[in-house]
Amino acid sequence: MSDLSIIDFDRLGEFVGIGLKVFRANNIILQNLKVHNVLAAMGDGDCISIEGPANHIWVDHCEMYNVYQGVGTDDYDGLLDAKADCQHIPYSWNFLHDGWKASLCGCTETDNFDRKITYHHNRFENINSRLPLFRFGTGHVFNTTTRTLPLPA
Numbered sequence: 001m002s003d004l005s006i007i008d009f010d011r012l013g014e015f016v017g018i019g020l021k022v023f024r025a026n027n028i029i030l031q032n033l034k035v036h037n038v039l040a041a042m043g044d045g046d047c048i049s050i051e052g053p054a055n056h057i058w059v060d061h062c063e064m065y066n067v068y069q070g071v072g073t074d075d076y077d078g079l080l081d082a083k084a085d086c087q088h089i090p091y092s093w094n095f096l097h098d099g100w101k102a103s104l105c106g107c108t109e110t111d112n113f114d115r116k117i118t119y120h121h122n123r124f125e126n127i128n129s130r131l132p133l134f135r136f137g138t139g140h141v142f143n144t145t146t147r148t149l150p151l152p153a
Contacts, residue, residue, distance in 0.1 A: 005029040019043060022050045022057055034063045038076065045077030052085035052113065060092045066099040068126050073100045078130060082106075085113040087137075090120070097125040106135030113137065119144055 002025045006013070011032060019038040022028050035047040047064040050057050059080065066076035079096045081104040082089055096102050102124055105117055115137030124131050124146045131146055132139070 002026040002028070005031070006033065008032040015047075017042065019046050020048050021046075022048075022054055024052070025054050026056055028054075028057045029060070030058070030062060031060045032062065036063070036065045038066065040074055040077040044081075046081045047079045048081070049078075050082045050086050050089060052083070052087075054086040055088045057086065057089045058092070059089075059094060061094065063095045063097075064099075065095075065097045068098040068100065068128070071100075073128070077101060078104050082115060082117060083111060085115075087114070087116045089116070090118045091122055092118075092120050094122045095125075096122065096127065099126075100128045102127040102130045103132035104130050104135075105132055105137055105139065109135065111135060115139075 007029060013032060014034040017037050019042065020030065020035060021044055030048065038045060038047050048059060064079040076099060078101045079099050080091060083106065105115055113136060117137060118140040119132060120142050122144045
């Protein structure tokens with residue numbers, strides 16, 4: 001479905017254990033949402049996953065997190081991923097925290113689409129990897145902060 005907005009105006013929009021997948025869609029806005037604790041075994045396993053063909057997808061003022069301490073590296077997947085032929089995606093003012101894998105752009109070495117993704121004013125905390133991980137495409141990352149903890153024992 002294209003031309004769709006999911007916007008929470010009262011800061012009550014919360015997806016617990018359920019990720020959002022934008023697939024074959026254009027002109028989508030995801031704003032003011034909280035998505036967390038999505039197990040890798042559930043669907044794509046990402047909090048928010050964008051998979052093309054898709055373009056003009058805006059993720060703004062969202063909070064995404066899983067569990068970092070006391071879990072295996074593959075119990076949870078990514079927080080915010082873009083795969084296949086998707087482009088013109090801004091991620092702005094999001095808070096990604098407490099996860100092993102934050103944000104992936106391109107899921108394999110053969111996923112070589114020329115994605116155009118912008119990260120601005122996002123905050124990453126207590127993340128082990130993918131801050132973000134770009135495989136192919138053009139990325140702009142600015143005014144983004146990162147704070148990590150040591151690896152769990």
